[in-house]
Amino acid sequence: MPAVRKMILSVSIALFAVGVFAIVFYVTAGSTGRVIPHLQEQENLLGNPGFTGTPSAPSQLREDGNYDTGGDWQMLLFDGARAEARPVNGAVQVAIDAAGPNTWSVQLLQAPLTIEQGQEYEVEFVAWAEEPREIEVKVGGAADRSWTPYNPGEGGNAGGTMVELSTEPELHRFRFSMLQETDTQARFEFELGREAGDVWLAGARLTPVGTVALEMSVDSPEVENLLAADWELRFAEEFDTPEINRDIWSFETGNGHANGIPGWGNAELQYYTDSPDNAFIRDNRLVIRAQEEERSDQFGRYDYTSARMITQDKLTVRYGRIDVRARLPYGQGVWPAIWMLGSNIPEVSWPRSGEIDIMEMLGHEPYTVHGTIHGPGYSGGGGIGAAYESESNFSEEFHVFTILWNEDVIVWLVDGDYFHHVTAEYVERFYAADWVFNQEFFFILNVAVGGHWPGYPDDTTSFPQEMEIDYLHVYDRIRS
Numbered sequence: 001m002p003a004v005r006k007m008i009l010s011v012s013i014a015l016f017a018v019g020v021f022a023i024v025f026y027v028t029a030g031s032t033g034r035v036i037p038h039l040q041e042q043e044n045l046l047g048n049p050g051f052t053g054t055p056s057a058p059s060q061l062r063e064d065g066n067y068d069t070g071g072d073w074q075m076l077l078f079d080g081a082r083a084e085a086r087p088v089n090g091a092v093q094v095a096i097d098a099a100g101p102n103t104w105s106v107q108l109l110q111a112p113l114t115i116e117q118g119q120e121y122e123v124e125f126v127a128w129a130e131e132p133r134e135i136e137v138k139v140g141g142a143a144d145r146s147w148t149p150y151n152p153g154e155g156g157n158a159g160g161t162m163v164e165l166s167t168e169p170e171l172h173r174f175r176f177s178m179l180q181e182t183d184t185q186a187r188f189e190f191e192l193g194r195e196a197g198d199v200w201l202a203g204a205r206l207t208p209v210g211t212v213a214l215e216m217s218v219d220s221p222e223v224e225n226l227l228a229a230d231w232e233l234r235f236a237e238e239f240d241t242p243e244i245n246r247d248i249w250s251f252e253t254g255n256g257h258a259n260g261i262p263g264w265g266n267a268e269l270q271y272y273t274d275s276p277d278n279a280f281i282r283d284n285r286l287v288i289r290a291q292e293e294e295r296s297d298q299f300g301r302y303d304y305t306s307a308r309m310i311t312q313d314k315l316t317v318r319y320g321r322i323d324v325r326a327r328l329p330y331g332q333g334v335w336p337a338i339w340m341l342g343s344n345i346p347e348v349s350w351p352r353s354g355e356i357d358i359m360e361m362l363g364h365e366p367y368t369v370h371g372t373i374h375g376p377g378y379s380g381g382g383g384i385g386a387a388y389e390s391e392s393n394f395s396e397e398f399h400v401f402t403i404l405w406n407e408d409v410i411v412w413l414v415d416g417d418y419f420h421h422v423t424a425e426y427v428e429r430f431y432a433a434d435w436v437f438n439q440e441f442f443f444i445l446n447v448a449v450g451g452h453w454p455g456y457p458d459d460t461t462s463f464p465q466e467m468e469i470d471y472l473h474v475y476d477r478i479r480s
Helices: 221-227 424-430
Strands: 005-007 014-018 021-025 027-029 032-034 074-077 082-088 091-098 106-115 119-129 133-140 161-165 170-177 183-191 197-211 231-237 270-272 279-282 285-297 300-306 308-310 320-327 334-342 355-360 368-374 384-389 399-405 409-414 417-423 441-449 465-477
Touching: 074 082, 091 106, 119 133, 119 161, 133 197, 161 170, 183 197, 221 409, 221 417, 231 320, 270 285, 270 441, 285 441, 300 441, 320 334, 320 355, 334 465, 355 399, 368 409, 368 417, 384 409, 384 417, 417 424, 441 465
Parallel strands: 270 300
Antiparallel strands: 005 170, 014 021, 027 032, 074 106, 082 091, 091 197, 106 183, 119 170, 119 197, 133 161, 133 183, 231 465, 279 285, 285 300, 285 465, 308 441, 320 399, 320 465, 334 355, 334 441, 355 368, 368 384, 399 409, 409 417
């Protein structure tokens, strides 16, 4: 998580910079006079940094999150939250009666902003609270960016930077680097939910302060060593038995409600089953079939079925080479994946468990696959990944999807062609986050239907759709 610096200034007056003007403020909150620390006089991408006037509320909430606040602040309330914002002598006081279950249940928002790839930004603001508490500050994307935080952190519900507030005005400051593609519809959010009580904000600044080098060269010794390594086969799942081997594979069923993540955390539509209609062996290959058919349970009704197979508590891997040869389904809203989760997920939960996406494909882009990692501070839409574009359609031919993995780096290949790698150093340097890939991981094979990232089936989507897997091989590195 980006480091947050805070300073308490015990002086009789303070300067608060707004554009090129310096204005003296003395805030009275309740019966106690408070002095507001000053913000540095720099370029500011935010309008109305002094919170003059009462933040407005949108006429209706937008599912896509693409608000235009006109260079000012708007307050958004979700999950039954109740709060009121009002200006108080150069600050805004947010009185939160019902906080809601998430930090983002109560938001002060400004959008749209342009956040440029490769740019480093500094966030600075003054805040305090009725009682000591945390708030979350997020600069990120809307639904079309999978709500990605560009300043990833831990502890909040929106994936941004958590900041501790005291009962006295403090100046908070942190920096982040924009590692995603440039977003011209970005959002700046103060996330104030999860705890009731009063919060005061007396200034806010978002300033570009420099650039960062984002390229990761394949010429690094770590990557070159893995690409040149020799490997010895340790485990082979050839799917050459009449039925799926239950000594290796288990099935997760339902739509995620029983796991506490309805829609499997991605607003997916399918109901996973353990039926041989959805997962079976054909011609010495595993077939996972997504079908358009109704299912229902105590949580609702579903229009699609599919399968999600896991090796949790049966087969785990730490380091090595993993090859999976597969042919993929296609179509708008179809989402096949070959991936892994850390075996400690029951204890630490996702994303601290880590996730390695060996291959994901969006069904409406059948010539492109993605390789990604997710961890604490770089999860969801903020995962660290890359795309591989092929001249052939992944739904028409079999391809081999590979990762090479050691304690310091993960490398992705398709049919032996390198296209991506991530190092522990990169995660720690640019994300100020932990590398959580030095433990055992288990495999997951599934075909989802719908979700925030792939979108949803339409009139062009045909069912059934099948992912065929020829084999899954695990290799150990031969040490000379």
